[in-house]
Amino acid sequence: MEALPLNYLKKSKKTLKKEKYTIIEISLSCSLKKCLENNQKRNKRKAFDQSVITEVYDKYNLKVGTVIDVSNKTPTAVFKEIESKYFGL
Secondary structure, three states: OOOOOHHHHHHHHHHHHHOOOOOOOEEEEOOHHHHHHHHHHOOOOOOOOHHHHHHHHHHHOOOOOEEEEOOOOOHHHHHHHHHHHHHOO
8 A cells, every 4th residue: 555645646647557556546534624623732833824724725625536534533543444445454
């Protein structure tokens, strides 16, 4: 299993298919509300303005392939969901 940045994946799709790789596109998503809540929990020095979070959310919240809502899941739970869905483990 390999996580690839979207721009790299776009450039590599033909080569990967030619080499008989299986490409599974998964988008990890959560609501804007949850992103804003998480930002408020950050150290004040590291927190961002609400307008910045909203702008980035609108720009990068891509829902490509299988969309998994990660709002209330741990990284381990997300990994296990992907593992069971695609690898039968």
